[in-house]
Amino acid sequence: MLKIWGRSSSVNVQKVLWTARELALPHTAEQVGGKFGGLDTPEYGAMNPNRKVPVIDDGGLILWESNAIVRYLAARYSEGALWPTDVAVRAQADRWMDWTATEWQPAMVPAFLGLIRTPEDQRDTAAIEASTAKANQLGQILEDALQQKEYIVGSHLTMADIVLGCVAHRWLSLPIERPKTPAMNTWYRRLMTRPATQGVLVLPLS
Numbered sequence: 157m158l159k160i161w162g163r164s165s166s167v168n169v170q171k172v173l174w175t176a177r178e179l180a181l182p183h184t185a186e187q188v189g190g191k192f193g194g195l196d197t198p199e200y201g202a203m204n205p206n207r208k209v210p211v212i213d214d215g216g217l218i219l220w221e222s223n224a225i226v227r228y229l230a231a232r233y234s235e236g237a238l239w240p241t242d243v244a245v246r247a248q249a250d251r252w253m254d255w256t257a258t259e260w261q262p263a264m265v266p267a268f269l270g271l272i273r274t275p276e277d278q279r280d281t282a283a284i285e286a287s288t289a290k291a292n293q294l295g296q297i298l299e300d301a302l303q304q305k306e307y308i309v310g311s312h313l314t315m316a317d318i319v320l321g322c323v324a325h326r327w328l329s330l331p332i333e334r335p336k337t338p339a340m341n342t343w344y345r346r347l348m349t350r351p352a353t354q355g356v357l358v359l360p361l362s
């Protein structure tokens with residue numbers, strides 16, 4: 157059975173939990189990392205030398221890096237659905253997944269850590285403001301791309317919506333000033349009606 161390690165408050169773990177639930181894959185999920193600890197054992201280091209979450213074990217295949225895990229699960233268990241078979245469509249899904257991991261997600265990290273995980277009197281306001289401005293600028297790119305679209309690529313949910321959706325959940329839930337993003341809000345609400353997101357994309361952020 158698929159095993160997933162990682163605290164469910166992690167956006168990167170949420171991507172994997174949602175994918176497993178979306179595909180109705182029988183799985184176990186172990187809370188490790190953050191306040192749960194467990195990343196400094198020799199056994200965990202052997203699975204992921206980065207000592208980060210998430211990690212999966214699927215029938216002996218140990219894998220880390222959240223987007224790689226989502227791609228693997230989609231390719232193995234959801235060809236033609238979460239995993240677009242058309243190479244050009246898949247390239248666009250990959251493009252949005254890589255953009256999320258390398259641009260949008262890192263841009264909002266200082267704002268997230270400052271506003272959600274740091275006591276008010278210890279916050280670096282300048283860092284939070286710079287992070288918010290960058291995350292908002294990038295959020296506008298996704299807003300523009302979602303105009304007149306139900307999903308980010310193609311006509312149905314793909315792996316790219318899952319990865320983007322987890323990060324959009326975080327951005328849309330941060331206590332910051334944001335530009336108006338009606339297309340993103342409609343898309344996000346559509347994603348949040350899916351049973352697989354219930355209990356995974358939760359509030360408040362923590």
Ligand SMILES: N[C@@H](CCC(=O)N[C@@H](CS)C(=O)NCC(=O)O)C(=O)O
Pocket residue numbers: 163166167168169188189190191195207208209210220221222223
């Ligand atoms: N690029 C990696 C990043 C993994 C990562 O940074 N994970 C964080 C949580 S989001 C982590 O393990 N932090 C240490 C901890 O939770 O104790 C991925 O996408 O899987």
